[in-house]
Amino acid sequence: MLSGYWIFAPEVLIVAGAFIALFGDLLPGRDRTAAYVGAAVAALAAVLAAAGGTAGPMVFGQVEPDEIARFARTGIAALTALWALWVAGRGMPDERRRDAVALAMFAAGGGMLLTMAEDLIVMYIALELSTMPAYVLMGYRRRDVPGLEGALKYFLLAMLTSIIMLYGMSFLYGISGSTSFAELALEGSGMLGVLGVMLTLVGLFAKMSAAPFHYWAPDAYAGAPAVSVAFVSTVPKIAGIAVMARLLHAVAGDVGGLVTIMAVVAAASMLLGNLAALPQSDLRRLMAYSGVAHTGYLFMALAPDTSAGYGAAVFYTVAYAVPSMAIMLVAAEEGSDLTDLGKLASRRPLAAWSMVVWLVSLIGIPPLAGFFGKLYLFGSALSAGLVWLVVLGVLTSVVSAGYYFRVVREMFFGDEPAGIAALEPAPTASLALAIAAIATVAIGVGASPLLAALGVALG
Amino acid sequence: MTETVNGIAFAILAGAAILGAVGMLTTRNVIHAAFWLLESMIAVGGLFLLLQAEYLAVVHVLVYAGAVSVLMLFVIMLTLRRREDSVRPVEVSVAGAVMALVFGGLVFAAIASYGDRVAEMPETAPDTAALGELLFSRWALPFEVASLVLLVALVAAVWWSREEKR
Numbered sequence: 001m002l003s004g005y006w007i008f009a010p011e012v013l014i015v016a017g018a019f020i021a022l023f024g025d026l027l028p029g030r031d032r033t034a035a036y037v038g039a040a041v042a043a044l045a046a047v048l049a050a051a052g053g054t055a056g057p058m059v060f061g062q063v064e065p066d067e068i069a070r071f072a073r074t075g076i077a078a079l080t081a082l083w084a085l086w087v088a089g090r091g092m093p094d095e096r097r098r099d100a101v102a103l104a105m106f107a108a109g110g111g112m113l114l115t116m117a118e119d120l121i122v123m124y125i126a127l128e129l130s131t132m133p134a135y136v137l138m139g140y141r142r143r144d145v146p147g148l149e150g151a152l153k154y155f156l157l158a159m160l161t162s163i164i165m166l167y168g169m170s171f172l173y174g175i176s177g178s179t180s181f182a183e184l185a186l187e188g189s190g191m192l193g194v195l196g197v198m199l200t201l202v203g204l205f206a207k208m209s210a211a212p213f214h215y216w217a218p219d220a221y222a223g224a225p226a227v228s229v230a231f232v233s234t235v236p237k238i239a240g241i242a243v244m245a246r247l248l249h250a251v252a253g254d255v256g257g258l259v260t261i262m263a264v265v266a267a268a269s270m271l272l273g274n275l276a277a278l279p280q281s282d283l284r285r286l287m288a289y290s291g292v293a294h295t296g297y298l299f300m301a302l303a304p305d306t307s308a309g310y311g312a313a314v315f316y317t318v319a320y321a322v323p324s325m326a327i328m329l330v331a332a333e334e335g336s337d338l339t340d341l342g343k344l345a346s347r348r349p350l351a352a353w354s355m356v357v358w359l360v361s362l363i364g365i366p367p368l369a370g371f372f373g374k375l376y377l378f379g380s381a382l383s384a385g386l387v388w389l390v391v392l393g394v395l396t397s398v399v400s401a402g403y404y405f406r407v408v409r410e411m412f413f414g415d416e417p418a419g420i421a422a423l424e425p426a427p428t429a430s431l432a433l434a435i436a437a438i439a440t441v442a443i444g445v446g447a448s449p450l451l452a453a454l455g456v457a458l459g
Numbered sequence: 460m461t462e463t464v465n466g467i468a469f470a471i472l473a474g475a476a477i478l479g480a481v482g483m484l485t486t487r488n489v490i491h492a493a494f495w496l497l498e499s500m501i502a503v504g505g506l507f508l509l510l511q512a513e514y515l516a517v518v519h520v521l522v523y524a525g526a527v528s529v530l531m532l533f534v535i536m537l538t539l540r541r542r543e544d545s546v547r548p549v550e551v552s553v554a555g556a557v558m559a560l561v562f563g564g565l566v567f568a569a570i571a572s573y574g575d576r577v578a579e580m581p582e583t584a585p586d587t588a589a590l591g592e593l594l595f596s597r598w599a600l601p602f603e604v605a606s607l608v609l610l611v612a613l614v615a616a617v618w619w620s621r622e623e624k625r
Contacts, residue, residue: 017605023612058599059600062600062601063600099614100620102614103611103614103615106610106611109607110604110607110608111606119599121598122600122601122604125602125605125608128608129604129607129608129611132611132612132615133607133611133615135615135617136611136614136618136619139619142618142619148619171569174575190569190572190573191568191569191572191573192543192569192570192572192573193588195565195566196567197571288522375617404467
């Protein structure tokens with residue numbers, strides 16, 4: 001009877017790995033070993049998540065490890081492994097590694113549970129577990145007062161939106177008498193149902209920095225170490241999109257007007273994110289706004305309530321997260337200001353060309369992961385008749401090329417930043433970046449079978 | 460008869476809860492704010508009692524009114540260097556008030572339009588034993604995950620409060 005629970009092995013493993021990393025002091029080699037162990041355990045969890053297959057509703061119908069969850073869980077665990085590998089090589093700025101790795105793994109465990117959540121209570125608690133460590137990672141440098149202030153702001157805003165979300169959930173429970181997604185009966189609930197769903201979504205909107213709720217992101221990211229941003233801006237987003245797909249699927253049939261709400265939020269995010277990113281000179285701010293824009297693209301596919309749209313959105317979060325994390329990791333090595341990347345191509349040609357691959361993937365140029373992701377995002381919105389949204393998406397993608405290519409220009413034709421010390425070689429960190437570059441190409445090349453598994457119709 | 464008594468008790472407790480919240484927001488002294496919060500919490504505990512949720516009422520009073528309020532007073536006591544620091548100006552924001560009114564009106568209108576189609580309520584309120592049983596059977600998964608959330612909070616608190624050499 002318990003044999004079915006093997007499907008949760010990745011989550012158990014990753015939480016166990018978090019404990020090992022937390023007590024990394026006792027390992028030989030201490031801090032660095034803790035990070036290596038974290039990376040190895042997360043990688044194993046990713047393999048198990050991919051190999052573990054799928055199942056129907058489990059644990060009293062509270063979780064459902066379906067195909068979308070399988071893809072998202074694999075992505076979360078793999079990206080966590082990548083991040084931990086980089087941290088093992090370069091370390092956290094001014095602080096030790098093992099607490100950061102442990103916290104990241106707790107967040108990954110919560111995120112993986114979140115992707116399977118089929119119940120409001122499980123969703124809430126998993127969301128908390130996946131965001132709680134993020135507050136610490138954002139303020140990881142204990143002596144950096146502005147950074148701590150940014151982390152505190154992030155914490156207060158995230159908590160506020162969590163409370164709003166709980167308030168909305170209380171309405172949903174009051175209407176349907178159950179917290180299970182499958183039993184949410186909102187038909188004929190009128191304004192109260194819409195309000196409950198809206199308030200619940202506000203929590204998710206804010207955590208994924210969608211447009212009217214994005215204002216915390218640029219400030220919080222700009223105050224945090226780039227390596228923390230690399231994790232916080234990518235991994236929780238995968239989980240968030242997966243659970244949003246589940247929640248929307250459960251309520252979209254009963255609550256009218258969700259398509260419009262999602263489409264408006266998507267449009268606002270794309271416009272605001274891309275236009276605000278244009279003048280930024282700090283790479284963390286730039287990527288924060290680029291993250292807002294990408295949330296907009298993702299919501300475009302979530303809006304029409306089709307399984308193809310949900311599959312496309314989950315595919316694209318991973319296709320977005322890999323290059324986005326890698327770019328922030330390079331920023332953590334070289335410095336977060338755009339001018340810090342000056343002449344990177346002559347100093348570190350491999351890193352510079354990898355950056356080009358990631359940036360081009362974010363713009364959405366074939367044959368990279370981002371192109372196929374965007375293609376199916378736009379396709380699913382188009383088949384739902386949201387033509388204006390798709391036109392806006394294509395136009396803002398062109399705008400986005402403006403600021404992504406500014407980074408490229410800086411790397412190849414910018415001025416060498418004065419007085420920089422040569423970067424110490426860190427083979428494992430370089431390995432992590434190389435894997436990210438290969439993955440960006442591989443996800444693009446392997447897009448067809450992956451998307452087919454996610455239920456996205458091809459052709 | 461019981462309806463009327465319940466109604467009067469509800470009015471008093473709900474009024475007290477709202478009064479505490481308003482008092483907390485409008486007082487200039489952070490220590491007074493902590494006490495207003497305590498008052499509001501106790502009133503909410505009374506509301507739970509009115510719904511025959513004895514366990515929730517007791518836990519609410521013990522944890523929120525007891526532990527959390529005392530914790531806040533301790534935090535204030537340990538972080539305030541001078542007595543004057545405990546007095547802050549009250550910021551009156553017109554935009555905030557308008558937003559609160561709009562939000563309140565929206566919620567009120569939504570609930571009013573929904574009417575009294577509340578879900579079927581059980582004859583008797585489940586007791587503490589039933590709650591415990593549910594918590595460790597049906598809701599075991601979120602219950603255990605909650606312990607991980609608390610652990611993360613603990614690790615975070617230690618991380619930020621400990622001063623040590625690397």
